[in-house]
Amino acid sequence: MHRASLTVLLGLITLAQTGFTLTLQENSMNEWRKLTPKEEQVIVQKGTEAPFTGRFDKFKTEGLYTCRRCGAALYRSEDKFDSGCGWPSFDAEIPGAVKRLKDPDGQRIEIECVHCSAHLGHVFTGEKMTARNTRHCVNSISMDFVPQADIAKQFERAIFAGGCFWGVEYYLQKAPGVLRTTVGYTGGKTVKPTYQQVCAHGSGHAEAVEVVYDPRRTSFEKIARLFFETHDPTELNRQGPDVGDQYRSEIFYLTPEQKEISKKLIKALKNKGWAVVTRLTPAVAFWPGEEYHRDYYLRNGKTPYCHRPVPRFEKGENP
Numbered sequence: 001m002h003r004a005s006l007t008v009l010l011g012l013i014t015l016a017q018t019g020f021t022l023t024l025q026e027n028s029m030n031e032w033r034k035l036t037p038k039e040e041q042v043i044v045q046k047g048t049e050a051p052f053t054g055r056f057d058k059f060k061t062e063g064l065y066t067c068r069r070c071g072a073a074l075y076r077s078e079d080k081f082d083s084g085c086g087w088p089s090f091d092a093e094i095p096g097a098v099k100r101l102k103d104p105d106g107q108r109i110e111i112e113c114v115h116c117s118a119h120l121g122h123v124f125t126g127e128k129m130t131a132r133n134t135r136h137c138v139n140s141i142s143m144d145f146v147p148q149a150d151i152a153k154q155f156e157r158a159i160f161a162g163g164c165f166w167g168v169e170y171y172l173q174k175a176p177g178v179l180r181t182t183v184g185y186t187g188g189k190t191v192k193p194t195y196q197q198v199c200a201h202g203s204g205h206a207e208a209v210e211v212v213y214d215p216r217r218t219s220f221e222k223i224a225r226l227f228f229e230t231h232d233p234t235e236l237n238r239q240g241p242d243v244g245d246q247y248r249s250e251i252f253y254l255t256p257e258q259k260e261i262s263k264k265l266i267k268a269l270k271n272k273g274w275a276v277v278t279r280l281t282p283a284v285a286f287w288p289g290e291e292y293h294r295d296y297y298l299r300n301g302k303t304p305y306c307h308r309p310v311p312r313f314e315k316g317e318n319p
């Protein structure tokens, strides 16, 4: 399928499923899967499946590889490569998702899921197989797979508007536990708005960022705090040099809990003297931006001109 139409389709799927994904997420987050004896032999007893037998060895679909036991996101399909060793190989993990331990054999480095300590396999460096010079050699049986189209269903979402979406995305996409960010438009009336329509002010949309995160590793509150500290929530309908209602500060909450947390953070900031104008609005359709807007700062190696971090909460503070 053409990438642009896939994106629109994904947006619609995400919207359609917003209502019933929460129960699923809560259940899957707190419960560990019951393992079969074969899975237990590798995941708990630290065994190794026979090479060339695992279901992910030659698997090439786009998506995320997750922990078979707890569901935490571990690897991205774009970091998978064919090493020819007979086990799925990745040259990078999702930051912070995998821990390294000295193997009892004293030579190799064992890798485990950070969240539940499931045994994954071993990591090797210095083999020069890819530019990153690292090979995570992972048992297929230690993993599950979430196709690209199901990522927003399996994990949690949040939607923030705070000025130019590239600036907001730049900081949120680097946060621990964030799996994916998408720039786009929300909060307006036009169906499938274009950048030109949003800039012309007629559509009512705000430039926004949809964040998909792993609730095992971060929380809405942590991401919302980062949002408040990386844009200026006291500016009305502008953000630095960018002026217009499409640059407004707004949280489009997806659950009553997100709304309550946002209210609590705004109250805490107001108590500190920040005249916060951030709006709280129930989430409506999120329209992914045109292809040329994706990962702008990452692709260009630049830092945002319109957003700069300002500490507004004290570290470890619980407002």
Ligand SMILES: [Zn+2]
Binding pocket: 067, 068, 069, 070, 071, 072, 113, 114, 115, 116, 117, 118
């Ligand atoms: Zn796990």
